[in-house]
Amino acid sequence: MKRAPDRGWPSTIIGIGLVAVMMFPVYWMVNASLQPAGNTLQGGWFPLHPDFSGYATALRDQGRNIVTSLVVALGSVALSLGLAAPAAYALAHSPVRGTNLVLFGVLITQMVPGIVVANALYSAYNDLGLLNSYLGLILADSTAAVPFAIIIMRAFMQSIPREIIEAARVDGAGRLRVFRSVVLPVSRNALVTAAVFTFLFTWSDFLFALTLTTTNTVRPITLGIYEYMGAHTNQWNAVMATAVLASIPAAVLLAVAQRYFAFGATSGAVK
Amino acid sequence: MRSGSRPVPDRCPTLRVDTGAEDGAVAAGAPVTGAAEEDDKHRKDRALIRARRWERLAQWMFIVPAAAYLLLFFGYPIAKNLVMSFQQYTTTTFYTGSAPFAGLQNYSKVLSSDLFPKALLTTVLFTAGSVFGQFVLGLAFALFFQRRFPLGRVLRGLLLLPWLLPLVVSGTTWKWMLDPDTGVVNNALRGLHLSSSGIPWLTGTSQALASVILVNIWVGIPFNATILYGGLQDIPAHLHEAAKLDGAGPVASFRHVTWPLLRPVVGVVLVLGVVYTVKVLDVILVVTGGGPANATETIATQSYELSFQQFEFGRGAAMSNVLVVISLAFALVYLRANRRARNVWEAVA
Amino acid sequence: MISSAMPRAQRIAACLRVGSVALLLAVTGCGGKTGPGSATGKVTSITVLDYYTDDPEHTQWGDLLTACGKTAGVTVEQTSVPGASLVPKVLQQASSRTLPDLLMLDNPDLQRIAQTGALTPLGQYGIDSSGFAKGILSAGTYEGKVYGLAPDVSTIALFYNKDMLAESGVDVPRTWAELQAAAAELTRPGRYGMAVDANATFEGTWQFLPFLWSNGGDESQLDTPQAAQALQLWVDLVKSGSMSKSVLNWTQADVHDQFVAGRTAMMINGPWRIPALNEDKNLHWGVATIPVPQAGQTPVTPLGGEVWTVPQNNSKARQEKAAQVLACLNDSTNMLTLAEQHFTVPSRPAAAAQYAEQVPSMAAFVESVEAARARTSRLGVKWPEAATGIYTAVQSALTGEQTPQEALKHAQRIATGS
Known part of the structure; x- marks a missing residue:
C-alpha cells in the first residue's frame, strides 16, 4: 500500500538535525578521545590535531578487560541461546500444561531488579568460589538475556507452520532432530536477534561486574571504565578512548544487523 | 503488505498489536492450537497416543534446563533475599558465617531512616520524569520518522545508538559534558551568554536530579521511538486517508485515529518504561553516584550502597524487597486496570 | 573456594x-x-595482600617484601588490589578461609576486621611494639591487643602553587581567616583559590577532619559549635566562589589533577602525591601545615598509614614466617627507606626525628604527624557510622540543603544509629 506522497529534503534536514542532537554525546566522546593527554579538561570543539596516544594508553591499561568482556559476552550468548532456544520451541509448539506458568515466570523476571539477584548471588558465589570468575559472570549476566531470548524466539517459532514440523516427524525424525535440522535453521533470524541482544546486554553489564568481582583478574570493560574514571582524571583522552573502544561492538552490530534491533524492540521486553 | 521502509523483513513475524477489535484473540492462541491437537489425536491410532505421551515428556526436557536456570537465578535470589532481609549481617558474618535472625528489624530500620522518604520521592520523580520524557520525545521521533524522505532509514538506524551503548560509557560521557566548571554544556551556555556562571548540573541538588533524568531520557528515547514506530506502522493507512477525506487536519487525525489505535502499544511502552526505570542503577551511579547530599539516591542505589558499601546485606535485602514490591504492585495494578493492555502484554510475550 | x-x-x-x-x-x-594454609612441612613461601597497585609503589614494596622474606628464609607472593576493593576482598577471603599469610590494611579498617576474629594478636609472635608513636599504635590495637603495625605514617597538608602566591603577593595562610583571604585573592576566571575533597565517601571525611579537630570538634559529639564553625569555613569558601562547588564530587585524585592543571592555587592533599607533583617541571609547589582557627594553635590532623597484620590460619609455621617479615618491615632502617621513598614519616618518633634532619622538606609532615590522631581512637569499631555522618553533613551543608548546624545534628543521628 502506498503512503501519502513522500516528503523531500526538508525532512531530511530536520532529521539530520534531530539525529545530530541525539548523537552529540557520541561525537563528544570520540572528540575527547582524540585530544592530547592532560588538556582535555577543556578540549576543543574539533579534534583538529588528532592524537592517538589516548588509545595507546587505553589499550595498554584496558586491553585485557576488553578481552574479558568479550569472553563473558560470547559465553553468555552461547549459554543463553542454548537454554532459551529449546525452551522457546517447546513453549511455542506444545500446549503442555504449565506453559502459562513458565511464561508468567518469564514475565515476572522482568520485574526483579538486578540488585536483588546481585545481593543473593554475592553470598552464594562467595560460598561457591564463583566470585571473580568468568563462569560466575556468564551465569549472572545471562539473567537479563535468557528471559528476553525466550520471549523473542517463542514469538518467532509460533509462526513456524506446524506442517513443516509434522512433515519431518512423518519422515521419522526424532524430536531433537526436528529441532536441530528444521526449527533452528528456519529460526535463524530470531536466533541472530537474540544473540545480538544477549551480546549487547552482557557487554554493557555493569551491575554484576561491580558486585560479583572484587579483584582485577576478571574485570569487564564497563567496570574498567568506571574505575579508570576515578583514578585517571588527568587522562580524559584515555578514559574516553576506552569508552569509544567499549562502544565499538554496538556500532558494528548496528551497522551490520540493524533490522534485528527493530525486531527485538517491537517484540517487547528490552531494557 | 508493508512499505519497504520497515526495517523488519517480512520473513520475521512482527508481533501484531491487538487493536481491540480482536480482543482476546491472541491470548486465546494457545488453547486454539491445543484444541487442534485434540482433534488431531482422535484421528490417529492408540499407539500414536502413547507416542505422544512420551513426546510430551520429551517436550518438557526442552524446557527444564531453562526453567531450572530461571529458578536458580531468579527464584533462588528472590527467596534468599527474603531470608536475608530477616537476618542481621555484619562484617563479622563474613568470618563466622553466622547471621542471626533479626525479625523485622531490618525493615523497620530501613523504612524509618531519614533517607527512605527522600529516596522514595526521588525514585518516583526519577521514574515519572524519565518515562514521561522518553515517551513524549520517543513518540515525536516515531511520528517524524513515519515520513518517508531521503536518508530516513539511515538516520532512524543511527538513532538507535544511544540505546545500544553501554550505560557506563554514555554515563561517563554525560558526566564529563555536564561538569559545571569545564563541561561542554556550560561552556556552550556561557558562550551563548545564556548563563554567566553556568548551571550546577552535578553539584546542585535539584539540578543533579534533573541531570540524571535528562541522561536517562536520552538513553530511553530510541527504545520508545522504535516500539511506537512499530505500532504506528500497524495502523492501516487508509484510516488516515479516510480521516483526511472527512476534512480532518493532522492534529485531528492524530487525536481521533492514531492515538486511539496506538493506545495499547502506549500501555506496553509505559508499563515497561516504569518497570525498567524503577530499578535503574548504573546511570545514577556513574553520573552522580547518588549525590550531591543524597539528592539522586533512589531505592535501588540505596540498596546497592547498604549491601556493597556498608556490607549491611540484611538491610540492603530489605531495601531491594521494597523495590520489588513497588515494581510488582505497579505492574499488577496496571494490568488489572487495563485488560486490553494485558492482552498486548501477553501477545508481546 | x-x-x-x-x-x-x-x-x-x-x-x-x-x-x-x-x-x-x-x-x-x-x-x-x-x-594456602594446608602446608605442614617446611614453609618456603608466604602470600601477601596489599593495595599498592600503582608503580613505583608496587615495585618498591615488592622489593622490600622480597628482601625481608629473604631474611626469614621465604619467598613472597605479593598480590595488590585497588584500595576500594581491599576490604570486600578481605571479607570474602575471611568467609572462604583463604586469607593471605601477611595482610596490609588501611589503619581505620583494622579494628573492624580484628573484631571479626580474622586476625591474630602480634604479641603471640614476640613482636615488640614499643617505641611506636601513640597514634598509630592505637589504630593497630583492638581490645587491648596489638594486631597491626605500620612502618610509616602520613597525614594531609596544604599544598600551594608558589608562582600563583607570588604573583598575587599572598603569603602562605596560617589561620582560617588568612586561608579565606588568600583563597579569595588567588581566585581568577578559570581558576579557584582552594580545593578540597568533599566527596560523599570516607575520603571526604578524612579531609574534613583537620578542620573539625583543630577547632576542638570531636567525632563522638558532632552537633557542637566547634564542628559547625569548621563546616561553616568550607561553606564560606564555596559560597564566596573561592572554592568550586564541584568539590562535592572530587576525589583526592581529582583535587590533585586540578592543582596540576593550574585550576586551583591551593589544595589539601597527602605526601603520596609528591612524586607525581615533582614530575611536572613547570609546577613550583610548596607544602605547609593545614591552617588553624587561631594563630599559634597546633593543627590536629588524621593519621594515615597502612598497618600490617597476620591473619588467622591453621599453619603456625606460616604465621611465624609472616610475623618475621612483618617485624622486618617495621625495623627502623626499613622505616626510613620507606619514608624516603614515599614521602611519609617513620612511625617511631626516634626514627622520625632523624628523618626530619635528613629531609628538611618533610619537616611540615613530621610535625603534623606527631599530633596526628587515629580515626578509630575515639570510637573504635563505631567509626564508620560517624564517618558516614560527617561526609553526609559536609554534602548537605555545601549544597545549601541544610545549615551547618542542621547538617551536623543530622550527622550525629547517623553516627549514633538513631
Whole structure:
C-alpha cells in the first residue's frame, strides 16, 4: 500500500538535525578521545590535531578487560541461546500444561531488579568460589538475556507452520532432530536477534561486574571504565578512548544487523 | 503488505498489536492450537497416543534446563533475599558465617531512616520524569520518522545508538559534558551568554536530579521511538486517508485515529518504561553516584550502597524487597486496570 | 573456594547453605580445594595482600617484601588490589578461609576486621611494639591487643602553587581567616583559590577532619559549635566562589589533577602525591601545615598509614614466617627507606626525628604527624557510622540543603544509629 506522497529534503534536514542532537554525546566522546593527554579538561570543539596516544594508553591499561568482556559476552550468548532456544520451541509448539506458568515466570523476571539477584548471588558465589570468575559472570549476566531470548524466539517459532514440523516427524525424525535440522535453521533470524541482544546486554553489564568481582583478574570493560574514571582524571583522552573502544561492538552490530534491533524492540521486553 | 521502509523483513513475524477489535484473540492462541491437537489425536491410532505421551515428556526436557536456570537465578535470589532481609549481617558474618535472625528489624530500620522518604520521592520523580520524557520525545521521533524522505532509514538506524551503548560509557560521557566548571554544556551556555556562571548540573541538588533524568531520557528515547514506530506502522493507512477525506487536519487525525489505535502499544511502552526505570542503577551511579547530599539516591542505589558499601546485606535485602514490591504492585495494578493492555502484554510475550 | 582447613562438617554446611543451587554445585564442585594454609612441612613461601597497585609503589614494596622474606628464609607472593576493593576482598577471603599469610590494611579498617576474629594478636609472635608513636599504635590495637603495625605514617597538608602566591603577593595562610583571604585573592576566571575533597565517601571525611579537630570538634559529639564553625569555613569558601562547588564530587585524585592543571592555587592533599607533583617541571609547589582557627594553635590532623597484620590460619609455621617479615618491615632502617621513598614519616618518633634532619622538606609532615590522631581512637569499631555522618553533613551543608548546624545534628543521628 502506498503512503501519502513522500516528503523531500526538508525532512531530511530536520532529521539530520534531530539525529545530530541525539548523537552529540557520541561525537563528544570520540572528540575527547582524540585530544592530547592532560588538556582535555577543556578540549576543543574539533579534534583538529588528532592524537592517538589516548588509545595507546587505553589499550595498554584496558586491553585485557576488553578481552574479558568479550569472553563473558560470547559465553553468555552461547549459554543463553542454548537454554532459551529449546525452551522457546517447546513453549511455542506444545500446549503442555504449565506453559502459562513458565511464561508468567518469564514475565515476572522482568520485574526483579538486578540488585536483588546481585545481593543473593554475592553470598552464594562467595560460598561457591564463583566470585571473580568468568563462569560466575556468564551465569549472572545471562539473567537479563535468557528471559528476553525466550520471549523473542517463542514469538518467532509460533509462526513456524506446524506442517513443516509434522512433515519431518512423518519422515521419522526424532524430536531433537526436528529441532536441530528444521526449527533452528528456519529460526535463524530470531536466533541472530537474540544473540545480538544477549551480546549487547552482557557487554554493557555493569551491575554484576561491580558486585560479583572484587579483584582485577576478571574485570569487564564497563567496570574498567568506571574505575579508570576515578583514578585517571588527568587522562580524559584515555578514559574516553576506552569508552569509544567499549562502544565499538554496538556500532558494528548496528551497522551490520540493524533490522534485528527493530525486531527485538517491537517484540517487547528490552531494557 | 508493508512499505519497504520497515526495517523488519517480512520473513520475521512482527508481533501484531491487538487493536481491540480482536480482543482476546491472541491470548486465546494457545488453547486454539491445543484444541487442534485434540482433534488431531482422535484421528490417529492408540499407539500414536502413547507416542505422544512420551513426546510430551520429551517436550518438557526442552524446557527444564531453562526453567531450572530461571529458578536458580531468579527464584533462588528472590527467596534468599527474603531470608536475608530477616537476618542481621555484619562484617563479622563474613568470618563466622553466622547471621542471626533479626525479625523485622531490618525493615523497620530501613523504612524509618531519614533517607527512605527522600529516596522514595526521588525514585518516583526519577521514574515519572524519565518515562514521561522518553515517551513524549520517543513518540515525536516515531511520528517524524513515519515520513518517508531521503536518508530516513539511515538516520532512524543511527538513532538507535544511544540505546545500544553501554550505560557506563554514555554515563561517563554525560558526566564529563555536564561538569559545571569545564563541561561542554556550560561552556556552550556561557558562550551563548545564556548563563554567566553556568548551571550546577552535578553539584546542585535539584539540578543533579534533573541531570540524571535528562541522561536517562536520552538513553530511553530510541527504545520508545522504535516500539511506537512499530505500532504506528500497524495502523492501516487508509484510516488516515479516510480521516483526511472527512476534512480532518493532522492534529485531528492524530487525536481521533492514531492515538486511539496506538493506545495499547502506549500501555506496553509505559508499563515497561516504569518497570525498567524503577530499578535503574548504573546511570545514577556513574553520573552522580547518588549525590550531591543524597539528592539522586533512589531505592535501588540505596540498596546497592547498604549491601556493597556498608556490607549491611540484611538491610540492603530489605531495601531491594521494597523495590520489588513497588515494581510488582505497579505492574499488577496496571494490568488489572487495563485488560486490553494485558492482552498486548501477553501477545508481546 | 572452600579450603581444606575448614572442618568437614562446616564445609558441608557451607554447601548446604546454598543447597538449592544444586546445579552450580555440579558445575563448580563443592569439594575441598587446597588452601594456602594446608602446608605442614617446611614453609618456603608466604602470600601477601596489599593495595599498592600503582608503580613505583608496587615495585618498591615488592622489593622490600622480597628482601625481608629473604631474611626469614621465604619467598613472597605479593598480590595488590585497588584500595576500594581491599576490604570486600578481605571479607570474602575471611568467609572462604583463604586469607593471605601477611595482610596490609588501611589503619581505620583494622579494628573492624580484628573484631571479626580474622586476625591474630602480634604479641603471640614476640613482636615488640614499643617505641611506636601513640597514634598509630592505637589504630593497630583492638581490645587491648596489638594486631597491626605500620612502618610509616602520613597525614594531609596544604599544598600551594608558589608562582600563583607570588604573583598575587599572598603569603602562605596560617589561620582560617588568612586561608579565606588568600583563597579569595588567588581566585581568577578559570581558576579557584582552594580545593578540597568533599566527596560523599570516607575520603571526604578524612579531609574534613583537620578542620573539625583543630577547632576542638570531636567525632563522638558532632552537633557542637566547634564542628559547625569548621563546616561553616568550607561553606564560606564555596559560597564566596573561592572554592568550586564541584568539590562535592572530587576525589583526592581529582583535587590533585586540578592543582596540576593550574585550576586551583591551593589544595589539601597527602605526601603520596609528591612524586607525581615533582614530575611536572613547570609546577613550583610548596607544602605547609593545614591552617588553624587561631594563630599559634597546633593543627590536629588524621593519621594515615597502612598497618600490617597476620591473619588467622591453621599453619603456625606460616604465621611465624609472616610475623618475621612483618617485624622486618617495621625495623627502623626499613622505616626510613620507606619514608624516603614515599614521602611519609617513620612511625617511631626516634626514627622520625632523624628523618626530619635528613629531609628538611618533610619537616611540615613530621610535625603534623606527631599530633596526628587515629580515626578509630575515639570510637573504635563505631567509626564508620560517624564517618558516614560527617561526609553526609559536609554534602548537605555545601549544597545549601541544610545549615551547618542542621547538617551536623543530622550527622550525629547517623553516627549514633538513631
